[in-house]
Amino acid sequence: MKCLHIVIVTYNWPPRNAIGTHRPYSWARYWSEAGAQVKVLTAAKYPFDAPMDLHLPALPGVEVIEVPYGGAARLMGKALRLERLRWLARKVKRWMSRQGVVSVDLRAAWRDAARPAVQRLAREADIVVSTFGPAASHLIASDMKRVNPGLRWVADYRDLWSQGYAEEATETKHAIARKQELESVGERADLLTAVSNDMVHQLSVLTGKPVIRMPNGFDLDETVVRQRLAAIPKASSKPFRIVHTGMLYEGHRDPKPLLEALVKLKETGRIVEGDITVDFYGARVDVARQLARDPLFTPFIRLMGHVSRDDALAAQCQADLLLLLESSAPEARGTLTGKLFEYIAAGRPILCVGSRPEFEIGAVLGDTGAGVVCGPDEYDQLPSMLDQTMQGRGLFTSYAPNVDEVLRYSRERLALELLEVMRSVLRC
Numbered sequence: 001m002k003c004l005h006i007v008i009v010t011y012n013w014p015p016r017n018a019i020g021t022h023r024p025y026s027w028a029r030y031w032s033e034a035g036a037q038v039k040v041l042t043a044a045k046y047p048f049d050a051p052m053d054l055h056l057p058a059l060p061g062v063e064v065i066e067v068p069y070g071g072a073a074r075l076m077g078k079a080l081r082l083e084r085l086r087w088l089a090r091k092v093k094r095w096m097s098r099q100g101v102v103s104v105d106l107r108a109a110w111r112d113a114a115r116p117a118v119q120r121l122a123r124e125a126d127i128v129v130s131t132f133g134p135a136a137s138h139l140i141a142s143d144m145k146r147v148n149p150g151l152r153w154v155a156d157y158r159d160l161w162s163q164g165y166a167e168e169a170t171e172t173k174h175a176i177a178r179k180q181e182l183e184s185v186g187e188r189a190d191l192l193t194a195v196s197n198d199m200v201h202q203l204s205v206l207t208g209k210p211v212i213r214m215p216n217g218f219d220l221d222e223t224v225v226r227q228r229l230a231a232i233p234k235a236s237s238k239p240f241r242i243v244h245t246g247m248l249y250e251g252h253r254d255p256k257p258l259l260e261a262l263v264k265l266k267e268t269g270r271i272v273e274g275d276i277t278v279d280f281y282g283a284r285v286d287v288a289r290q291l292a293r294d295p296l297f298t299p300f301i302r303l304m305g306h307v308s309r310d311d312a313l314a315a316q317c318q319a320d321l322l323l324l325l326e327s328s329a330p331e332a333r334g335t336l337t338g339k340l341f342e343y344i345a346a347g348r349p350i351l352c353v354g355s356r357p358e359f360e361i362g363a364v365l366g367d368t369g370a371g372v373v374c375g376p377d378e379y380d381q382l383p384s385m386l387d388q389t390m391q392g393r394g395l396f397t398s399y400a401p402n403v404d405e406v407l408r409y410s411r412e413r414l415a416l417e418l419l420e421v422m423r424s425v426l427r428c
Contacts, residue, residue: 004036004423007121007144009130009137011107013042013064017054017309019216019246019338020158022411024131026219028062030415037061039125041117041140043110044068051283051306065117070109111136115143122147127422131156135180142184152426155189156214158338163202164331182207191425193418196360198334210425214418216338217409218345225410228317228347229401235320240276240390242351243319245312246339247284252332253325255280255288257374258353259297261382266299270387273299278323280304281312316346321395326355328375333359341409344370349395353382368409369400 010024024040032038038059044066045052122128122144128151130141138155145153162177185192186207193214194200200211218225244255255278262278265271280288283306292301307315316322322343326335332355340361343350350371355361362373372395374382388394407413 004031004127004419005125006031006036006038007125007128008038008040009042009128009141009144010040011043011110011134011137012131013040013066014054014056015052016045016049017051019342020131021054021056022219022338023156023158023216024129025056025059026217026411027129027415027418029059030412031419032059032062034416034419036419039063039065039121041065041067041114041121043107043114043136048106054309065121067110067114067117069113070106105134105136107134107136110134111139111143114140118143119147122151125151127152127154127426129154129156129422131158132161133159135161135177138184138189139180142188145188152191152422153189154191154193154422154426155185157192157194157199157203158216160199160202161185163206185209191422194334196334196336198360202334212421212425214414215336215409216341217411217414218341219411220345222407222410225345225347225406226403228345229403229406231347233320233348233396233399235390235392235396238275240320241318242276242278242321242323243281243315244278244288244323244325245281245316245342247282248280248287248325250287252327252329253287254354255323255325256291257376257379257382258323258351258386259291259300261379261386262300263296264383265387268383270383271390276300276386276390277302279315279319281307281315313342313346316343316348319346319348321389322346322348322350322371324350324352324355324361324371326352326359326361328354328356336360336364340364344368344401344406344409347401349389349399351385351395367402368405369402370406371395372398 008024008028012018012020012024014021028038028040040062042064118140128141128144130137132138141153145151162174162181189209192203192207192209192211194203194211195215197213200213204211262276278300279302281304285303288301289303291297292303324340324343326332350365352361352365352371352373355373356375357373365371365373385394389396
């Protein structure tokens with residue numbers, strides 16, 4: 001069998017501690033172990049990319065080309081070394097979006113800086129796989145295809161580009177993004193992959209290209225996962241700990257309905273202060289920080305700060321209940337974050353607040369037996385659900401993980417599946 005030469009174009013790469021780093025890293029790891037020659041084209045990291053403490057093992061035989069880009073990025077990087085300044089910059093960016101000001105993504109300069117590497121890599125590779133975002137990843141892959149029209153291009157979507165909803169954007173910004181997407185992915189990509197069925201449908205309609213579902217997953221030894229899923233979860237001694245790890249987005253990931261349910265339990269005497277906590281791990285949790293100032297919510301919220309990935313995974317495994325927050329907006333129907341699958345592999349019951357049972361998160365939680373979705377139509381059930389769960393029933397009773405279904409989301413299995421798809425569909 002021919003040794004495939006594959007270039008992965010990804011902004012997210014160690015040491016950047018982001019959930020999006022694990023998808024391309026797992027591809028590089030398992031494709032190289034399967035005999036492919038893998039090169040990774042990524043960008044130099046700056047303080048605004050923080051946190052940067054994800055120290056994954058170096059991959060033998062995988063060449064990583066890290067491209068510094070632009071004086072503006074370096075200057076901004078120096079200015080944003082302090083978390084407080086990064087927080088302020090995020091606030092300013094959100095305000096600009098709400099005022100209709102088109103903000104500039106400094107990472108766009110990565111594309112121009114990568115042109116010398118593009119010239120070389122495009123001629124050496126059989127396949128280029130780019131993963132969105134930022135947009136520069138797909139634009140760089142498009143440049144490689146322009147250099148070598150015989151190169152096969154797989155454009156991967158963890159999030160939507162011009163069709164995305166996560167950031168407030170003007171019509172002008174959407175129009176610019178759509179034009180870029182259609183002129184790059186729409187014209188030159190050979191195959192698209194996306195993390196959910198809804199995204200597959202939307203991208204197929206937009207581009208007219210073949211699109212396959214390639215979900216996120218977890219990268220853990222399957223024996224460990226089997227052991228976790230076989231253990232019978234039960235509530236720990238007080239306090240009962242609900243754990244959320246990762247970023248919170250204003251308007252999209254809102255813990256307020258959960259907190260309001262806890263307030264009702266306290267007001268009716270079913271819990272007292274100290275019985276239960278909602279622990280938020282991560283640096284970008286401004287929403288929780290603001291809610292913690294409300295005296296009604298203060299007794300429940302604990303801001304745990306940024307911790308290492310290992311500590312975050314340990315916190316998941318030690319939780320009584322894992323909290324997943326997502327939007328109920330129609331645009332979020334197909335949202336399936338990598339964190340969902342980390343949670344499933346932790347072997348603890350999952351409560352998703354904000355999505356809808358008929359959305360794809362609900363389908364995955366139902367198929368795996370790992371948890372439930374409580375959307376706006378079910379918020380009035382939250383107090384009773386939490387009360388029963390704290391007593392050892394509720395979500396503990398309904399938690400019934402389907403091991404075979406869970407293991408489908410092993411990143412090793414998914415990476416090897418995608419490798420086989422590329423060999424067969426792209427005929428490489």
